[in-house]
Amino acid sequence: MLARVGVAHIDDLFEAIPSSHLLDEPLGLEPALDEPRLMQHLAALSNANPGAHMLSFLGGGMYRHHVPPAVDQLLLRSEFYTAYTPYQAELSQGTLQATFEFQTIVCELLGTDVANASMYDGASATAEAVLMARRAKRRTHVVVSEGLHPEYIETIRTYLQGLDTESAIALAPLGADGRTDWEAATGALTDQTAALVVGYPNFFGCVEDLDAARAVADTAGALLVTATAEPYALSVLRAPGAAGADICVGEGQALAVPPQYGGPGVGLFGASQALVRQMPGRLVGRTVDSDGQPGYVLTLSTREQHIRREKATSNICTNHALIALAMGMRTAMLGRQGFHQAGQRCVNAAHYLRAGIEKLEAFELPYGAPVFNEFVVRSQGPEASVVLTRLLERGIIGGVDLGRFRDEWRQDLLLATTELHTREDLDHLLDALAG
Numbered sequence: 062m063l064a065r066v067g068v069a070h071i072d073d074l075f076e077a078i079p080s081s082h083l084l085d086e087p088l089g090l091e092p093a094l095d096e097p098r099l100m101q102h103l104a105a106l107s108n109a110n111p112g113a114h115m116l117s118f119l120g121g122g123m124y125r126h127h128v129p130p131a132v133d134q135l136l137l138r139s140e141f142y143t144a145y146t147p148y149q150a151e152l153s154q155g156t157l158q159a160t161f162e163f164q165t166i167v168c169e170l171l172g173t174d175v176a177n178a179s180m181y182d183g184a185s186a187t188a189e190a191v192l193m194a195r196r197a198k199r200r201t202h203v204v205v206s207e208g209l210h211p212e213y214i215e216t217i218r219t220y221l222q223g224l225d226t227e228s229a230i231a232l233a234p235l236g237a238d239g240r241t242d243w244e245a246a247t248g249a250l251t252d253q254t255a256a257l258v259v260g261y262p263n264f265f266g267c268v269e270d271l272d273a274a275r276a277v278a279d280t281a282g283a284l285l286v287t288a289t290a291e292p293y294a295l296s297v298l299r300a301p302g303a304a305g306a307d308i309c310v311g312e313g314q315a316l317a318v319p320p321q322y323g324g325p326g327v328g329l330f331g332a333s334q335a336l337v338r339q340m341p342g343r344l345v346g347r348t349v350d351s352d353g354q355p356g357y358v359l360t361l362s363t364r365e366q367h368i369r370r371e372k373a374t375s376n377i378c379t380n381h382a383l384i385a386l387a388m389g390m391r392t393a394m395l396g397r398q399g400f401h402q403a404g405q406r407c408v409n410a411a412h413y414l415r416a417g418i419e420k421l422e423a424f425e426l427p428y429g430a431p432v433f434n435e436f437v438v439r440s441q442g443p444e445a446s447v448v449l450t451r452l453l454e455r456g457i458i459g460g461v462d463l464g465r466f467r468d469e470w471r472q473d474l475l476l477a478t479t480e481l482h483t484r485e486d487l488d489h490l491l492d493a494l495a496g
Contacts, residue, residue: 112458116486120435120477121264121461122183122210122290123323124315126403127481132317132390141386157357160345160382163389170292170392171309172300173331177342179385180328180377183312187213187258187288188220189330189341189375190308194256194284196374197339202253204231204283206241208263210290211466217258233257239267239428239437243277250281256308261287261301262294265475266411266435267428271304284308284336292316292329293479294433296404308332317388327384337361341375403480407434410478410487417491424494427473435477437463445474448494455493 068074075083094102107113117125136142140155160178167176180186191203203221205214218230233246241259250257257278262268271287278285287301289311301309311329318325332340338361346360395403411434418424418438427439438460440448445462452459464471478487 115456115458117458118460118476121475123320126315126479132387157345159386163385166392167329170295171331172302174334175337176331177344182326182328184213184216186310186328186330188216190286190310191217193339198255200253200255202229202251204249204257206233206259209260210264238430239265240430243273246277254281254283256284256286258286261289262433265437266432267430275305293404296400313388316391317384327381406480410482414487437473440472444471
């Protein structure tokens with residue numbers, strides 16, 4: 062293998078790494094533990110983590126909602142836990158049916174005609190939506206709202222990098238209320254614009270006006286793409302597909318699993334029927350066999366492993382099927398009424414917290430647009446990082462420091478509430494901020 066690659070020694074493969082960063086001795090691993098002692102050690106480490114017991118208001122794309130223990134127990138069934146992509150679809154009826162149900166749920170949430178069998182996460186789904194819009198419109202330019210999650214924007218840039226010399230992204234700035242400046246967005250459009258991409262709600266928690274977004278996209282004949290990082294928002298907001306969006310994507314983590322160091326996620330991807338042939342990933346359909354019995358099949362699977370590379374619509378070679386299954390289970394347990402009730406609790410908590418913060422002289426709410434469960438708080442004194450450090454001393458994880466994304470946001474922190482926050486939790490945060 063080394064001869065084929067053209068190097069004399071395996072160390073030559075790592076010559077780009079500075080020698081100061083290379084180990085010149087074996088790793089200093091402690092002796093192995095037997096299973097009982099290993100479990101005790103892990104439990105001790107877990108209990109020593111103060112963050113596990115802190116009151117948290119983290120959001121910014123990953124949210125902590127209640128996930129019943131029944132979801133974990135059902136996921137442990139061997140036919141689900143060990144299932145992988147159904148290459149022999151006819152032998153994977155259970156997996157295919159579960160995927161079909163997931164697609165149906167996603168269609169109901171997003172208000173779209175069709176949905177695929179999930180993507181990696183919300184960021185990759187958004188980037189794939191941009192590629193899909195470019196294929197469908199045969200254009201290379203994209204206008205992206207600055208209200209879209211910054212990491213989603215960077216993922217789009219990564220996907221487009223190197224595709225062609227003409228591809229370009231124009232950022233539409235935000236208005237004073239925290240929503241996209243539609244006049245500026247209109248000015249950013251060209252006759253080569255394939256899509257207008259907005260967050261719904263956006264990264265700052267503000268609910269974008271999709272009617273206005275649709276009108277702006279139509280001026281250039283572009284597709285409208287929405288990205289929803291907090292799926293619980295769709296319990297009270299109008300579905301983006303029903304509001305005229307052509308491609309609706311999002312992150313389903315909040316409806317499936319707790320936040321775990323930023324993942325795993327499950328990318329939601331829905332679109333109108335007219336665009337189904339351009340959709341990435343896989344699509345499971347329901348049919349009948351020769352005896353008239355219902356069966357499930359891979360209706361569309363347009364990836365490089367199945368068709369010619371030039372005809373493929375995506376190079377994603379799997380999906381987060383287990384997390385998609387968890388999301389399907391959780392939403393089925395919630396039901397329509399439970400989903401709406403949970404969402405309403407999120408709204409109530411956010412508005413209660415906003416009303417309390419408005420009374421504090423040391424902070425202000427910079428954006429006046431409607432919100433669901435997340436909003437920006439601006440410090441009038443120390444930077445947000447200092448505020449968060451002081452909150453940590455009081456046992457509170459006080460949200461996301463927006464200064465990590467841009468220097469001009471160093472005074473801002475992003476707070477998120479969910480149905481898990483009690484009135485006492487909210488008052489505890491308000492008291493800490495007041496102090």
